[in-house]
Amino acid sequence: MTLNKEIMYRDLECDMVIVGGGIVGTTLASALKDSGLKIIIIEANPLEVAAARKQAYAFSLLSSRIYQGIGIWDKIFPHVGKFKNIRLSDADYPQIVKFETKDLQTDYLGYVAQHNVVLTALQEYIADCPNTNWLCPGKVNNVVYQDNFATVSVEVAGKQQQIKTKLVIGADGAKSHIRSLANITTRGWKYWQSCVAFTIKHTAPQNDIAFERFWSTGPMGVLPLPGNRCQIVWTNPHARAKNLQKLDQTAFLKELQHYTGGLLGDLELVSDRVVFPVQLMQCDRYVQSRLALVGDAAHCCHPVGGQGLNLGIRDAATLAQLLIEAHQQGEDIGALSVLKRYENWRKQQNLAILGFTDFLDRFFSNNWLPVVIVRRLGLWIMANIKPMKMFALKLMTGLKGKAPKLADVANS
Ligand SMILES: Cc1cc2nc3c(=O)[nH]c(=O)nc-3n(C[C@H](O)[C@H](O)[C@H](O)COP(=O)(O)OP(=O)(O)OC[C@H]3O[C@@H](n4cnc5c(N)ncnc54)[C@H](O)[C@@H]3O)c2cc1C
Structure with missing residues (x-):
């Protein structure tokens, strides 16, 4: 891929510096x-290196709609795994919560995208954006924030540059x-x-089912990829995870067979x-003046x-939507009052999902009998009471909560 704007950029004033080309x-x-x-x-790494990460992600319906809105989903879609079913289960307890496309009236319930597929498509799209340039590989040394602008000090190819x-x-x-x-503190x-x-x-x-199996050692996500492959993300206590990494292949696959319940046939x-x-x-x-x-x-x-x-x-x-609106109204895009709109919109929504994932992990990674009874009752409720089922499905597919305008496209 030729990204002819890479490194050549010498105009050191711009509206926005994005640090991180992930x-x-x-x-x-x-x-x-x-x-x-x-x-x-x-971006700290050469573009090819940044894109080469060997990871695959569950990609929600909302994310696919955002990419349709941007105009790159057609490039990504042929290369992603697609699932029409989601199954949640508690270890080998027979009550399984099954979600299907008919629940949402969509073609799919989600996708599984490899990092290089998505990031390469985005890099190629940006190569055609006349307003955007790369400094890459580049290392930010310092940022000085002032009332009306920020100055970013960056080292590119051994040379120091300043961007206002x-x-x-x-x-x-x-x-x-x-x-x-910026001395922004974190909690967690x-x-x-x-x-x-x-x-x-x-x-x-069948290779169109995403599973989440909750074991007392931690949840196991099984995500379908094209070509009868699956990406598996298997959570375990630290020492056991290290041991699983080191196990010889035969022993590892035997363990995996047990934990996937034989649902996937022969494994390689x-x-x-x-x-x-x-x-x-x-x-x-999430924000301060100019950040x-x-x-x-x-x-x-x-x-x-x-x-x-x-x-x-x-x-x-x-953030893109709010910045475009602010820019069109003649506002300063780095002003705290503009950036606060983004924080007010996203921080609570993200916190809700963080809490939800934490709850799921703790609630299911637990063998105490009263907890086991309550969560199995919970699974029954989710499987049999439609509003509960729809709530969980919309949360998983990203369709719960206020969506950005870019996602206002027809069903994906
Ligand atoms: C095991 C596992 C499984 C996961 N599965 C899923 C999943 O199924 N679905 C899902 O939605 N999420 C999943 N995630 C989460 C997901 O990986 C992250 O949320 C996502 O990668 C974050 O993307 P990002 O662009 O914010 O950051 P990153 O992917 O970390 O990208 C940051 C970029 O910034 C660059 N960079 C870093 N420092 C600098 C610097 N100082 N200067 C310039 N550039 C810099 C890096 O080189 C990189 O390119 C999973 C995470 C883990 C650990």
Whole structure:
């Protein structure tokens, strides 16, 4: 891929600097294509390296609608896993909650997208955005915030550059340097668990079901990928996750067969097993004058239910909408009063999902009999009482809560 604007950029004044060219940062830049705002994205890694991460994500209906609104979903859609069914179960307890497309009258209930598919599509889209340029690979050393502008100091190819901008966006992930430089404090905790993430090939005839199986050791998400493959995110206590990573393949697949309940037929491991520690984190504030945080820089959640990236995509689409509106009305896009609209919209919604994922993990990673009885009753209620079922389904698919205008497209 030729990104001819990479590194060549020497105009050091712009409306917005986005630090972090991951999926969330580039979604924000893409959503601002026609805004008339001049944008620079600073990404620490070469673009190909940033896109090469071997991870796949559950991709909600709302995220797919946002990408339809931007105009890149047609590029992504042929390469994603698609699921028409979601099944939630408590270990091997026979009461399974089944969600189907007819519940929402949609073609699919969600998708599973590989990082490189989504990020490459976004990078290519940005290559055609005349208002957006890359500084990449670039390392931000410092940001000085003043009343009317911010100055970002960045090292690119061994040279120091200064960029004067109205607004800085921290889209630089969970360990955000931009957040630390601004002294924005966070709240949250690290879980006693880690996730083992990997891809398998299987022989099950049906490959359009997403499973979430809750074991007392932690939830296991099974997400269908094209070509009879699945991405599995298997949460376990730290030591057990490390052991699963080290187990020889035969023993590992035997263990996996047991925990997937034989639902996937014969299994073959087709990727490395990567272990991620899990945390819940929310910033005390998402914005200050001339700064906004989006995606994992602002919040992180347990991967149960596959929500983290979807929240970040929603942050990006919401912020883009509010900045476009402010710009059209002649407001200063870096003013705190403008940025507060974004925080007021997104912070509570994100907190609700963070709380929901935390509740799910704690409630199901528990073998105390009264809790087991209550949650099995809960599963029965979810399976049999329609409003409860619809509430859970809308939460999982991103269709609960106020959606950004970009998602105002026909059914996906
Ligand atoms: C095991 C696991 C499974 C998951 N599964 C799902 C799922 O199924 N669905 C889902 O929605 N979410 C899932 N998530 C969450 C998801 O991975 C994150 O929410 C998402 O990747 C965050 O995207 P981001 O763009 O905010 O940050 P990142 O993906 O971390 O991107 C940050 C970017 O900023 C760059 N960067 C960092 N520092 C700097 C700097 N100082 N200067 C310039 N650039 C910088 C990085 O190189 C990177 O490109 C999962 C997470 C885990 C751990």
